[in-house]
Amino acid sequence: MKKKLRKVELYKFEINGHTLALDVKKSRVFRIEDELTSEVIDLLNDLTPEEITNTLADRYGRKQVFEVLKEMEKAKIITGEDQKEEVSPPSPAREITALCLNVTYDCNLRCKYCYYNDGNPFHGSKIHMSENVAKKAVDFLIKESEDKKNLLIDFFGGEPLLKFDLIKTVVKYAKVKAQQANKRVAFGITTNGTLLTKNVAKYLAENKIGVQISIDGNRVMHNRARVFRNGKGSYDRVILNARNLIPKGSPFARITVTHQDLQFMKAVKHLLHQGFNGVSVAPASGINRIWAINGDDFKQLEQEHDEAAKYFLEKMLKHHEFVPFYNFTLPLRIIYFRKKQRYPCGAGLFYLAVSPEGDLYPCHRFVGIKKFFLGNLSSPFKNNRRALFLNNYVESKADCRQCWARYLCGGQCPYWATETNGDIRRPNEGYCELQQYILKLSLMIFSQIHQKDKAIIEKLFDPRHQPYMLNPDLEKTENNTEGLSSDQEETTNR
Ligand code: SF4
Ligand code: SF4
Numbered sequence: 001m002k003k004k005l006r007k008v009e010l011y012k013f014e015i016n017g018h019t020l021a022l023d024v025k026k027s028r029v030f031r032i033e034d035e036l037t038s039e040v041i042d043l044l045n046d047l048t049p050e051e052i053t054n055t056l057a058d059r060y061g062r063k064q065v066f067e068v069l070k071e072m073e074k075a076k077i078i079t080g081e082d083q084k085e086e087v088s089p090p091s092p093a094r095e096i097t098a099l100c101l102n103v104t105y106d107c108n109l110r111c112k113y114c115y116y117n118d119g120n121p122f123h124g125s126k127i128h129m130s131e132n133v134a135k136k137a138v139d140f141l142i143k144e145s146e147d148k149k150n151l152l153i154d155f156f157g158g159e160p161l162l163k164f165d166l167i168k169t170v171v172k173y174a175k176v177k178a179q180q181a182n183k184r185v186a187f188g189i190t191t192n193g194t195l196l197t198k199n200v201a202k203y204l205a206e207n208k209i210g211v212q213i214s215i216d217g218n219r220v221m222h223n224r225a226r227v228f229r230n231g232k233g234s235y236d237r238v239i240l241n242a243r244n245l246i247p248k249g250s251p252f253a254r255i256t257v258t259h260q261d262l263q264f265m266k267a268v269k270h271l272l273h274q275g276f277n278g279v280s281v282a283p284a285s286g287i288n289r290i291w292a293i294n295g296d297d298f299k300q301l302e303q304e305h306d307e308a309a310k311y312f313l314e315k316m317l318k319h320h321e322f323v324p325f326y327n328f329t330l331p332l333r334i335i336y337f338r339k340k341q342r343y344p345c346g347a348g349l350f351y352l353a354v355s356p357e358g359d360l361y362p363c364h365r366f367v368g369i370k371k372f373f374l375g376n377l378s379s380p381f382k383n384n385r386r387a388l389f390l391n392n393y394v395e396s397k398a399d400c401r402q403c404w405a406r407y408l409c410g411g412q413c414p415y416w417a418t419e420t421n422g423d424i425r426r427p428n429e430g431y432c433e434l435q436q437y438i439l440k441l442s443l444m445i446f447s448q449i450h451q452k453d454k455a456i457i458e459k460l461f462d463p464r465h466q467p468y469m470l471n472p473d474l475e476k477t478e479n480n481t482e483g484l485s486s487d488q489e490e491t492t493n494r
Helices: 035-043 049-060 062-074 131-144 160-180 198-206 219-223 235-245 265-273 297-319 326-337 386-390 414-421 429-452 454-461 472-478
Strands: 010-015 018-023 028-032 098-102 150-156 184-191 210-214 251-257 278-283 351-354
Touching (some): 010 035, 035 049, 035 062, 049 062, 098 131, 131 160, 210 235, 278 326, 297 326, 297 429, 326 429, 326 454
Parallel strands (some): 098 150, 098 351, 210 251, 251 278
Antiparallel strands (some): 010 018, 018 028
16 A cells, blocks of 8 residues: 555446446546545545545554455556546548438428428429439448448438338449448438338338338327428327338437427337337437537436436336336446447547438538538548547547546537537537436446346347347447456445
8 A cells, every 4th residue: 555546537426326437548437435535535546545545444443444455446437547547539430331322302291390401492392313323332341341331321411211212222233332341331311201101111020121200109199290391290190100110110309409408218118118119319410500419408307307318227127128228228238338439429530421312421410511511422521520520539629628428429410510600619518418327327327226226237239129220330349348247346345
């Protein structure tokens, strides 16, 4: 104990009656179950072990304090080595392994919060992707993925099923091309569900195409914004169509939560009850103040996530039922694998979007925004804008560098950041607070599950519940870190 004290970067917090500490750089989580341990952690920053012992001995006894310090040394909270901060940029895979094909700008719905309403000149226009552009995009993906084997193509729009024939052509073509190049290609589609007839559903299931349906809850919730051109709500059509797929395929539901109704849990429960394989909730963004989440809404969304966490834990611990709610399951995967997230997402790194004209953008949300144009299929990356995304790693940003959540978060969605603060590197504060809150809840859930029912953690990795929008190569390499062994998540209790 005489050696100079070096400690890992610990972040201690309380959430819903639990005290936890996160080893920030290694994503290890500790339950703090007594006051002495909690006080020792508070003093680690400023005092040596001797000074800590002297300070706390009167109240707790020297032996007790010594034991806690020893336990911390064993858990490598106190260490002989300095924990260095990453300073160099990561070497992100420059290969492109995932493409989002915007097969059309056209849509048969007029959702009131759609981001295309925010002055995007293409909204509802009849510009579709040609077969020639689509095939060129596949060739581009095969070439730009270099030696990477696992590829993903996501169909997006507008409403992509307006171009169902083109989708079938692309799937056929990409399978052949991938096979020739000794690669595997997976497919996904994000759809409003209105055109998901029995035939379409059969095709998607047969071709193992991951389906994400945008649906906002029950009839009242959904029809508030998701309407046809004539203003009529689309719920009845969508839910009927989703049932075409539910027995065979694996549709996921994506709920957009808006300023109009922040109580998303009712929607989550409704959609899980309908048989969806997983549900995620994302806040509506944009300049439309009637719909977009802003200011105090974030605080209310924290409360709603509290309710979600209670539901999640009760289902898992009391009923041994897994709840595929991605707002928690995705962070839980990161925590489980102790991944270090240095980027917010794959946009501009391994993932690009292709507009109907064949232009390249960092992701589907940036399509049509000139400032983020990255070239086209024949002449990609001629400008230097991709560097903006490659250099957008978490330690490089002033706001994120000091944030305890940085390696679980990876930084904010660059689209959100640019839309609210005009810069992909300047995260929106309200959204950060919500993100940090969700991460605290996820750490609490993880710690509870790990303490009470380790076996259920495995369910997080059941392929039936995996959203398709994951980079398969990235998953395989980065998840190859050590799994959780009994001494990797320690309890510093007494
Ligand atoms: S929560 Fe905000 S500040 Fe923290 S890492 Fe994420 S984006 Fe950066
Ligand atoms: S997180 Fe944001 S920038 Fe990244 S892919 Fe999603 S919408 Fe695009």
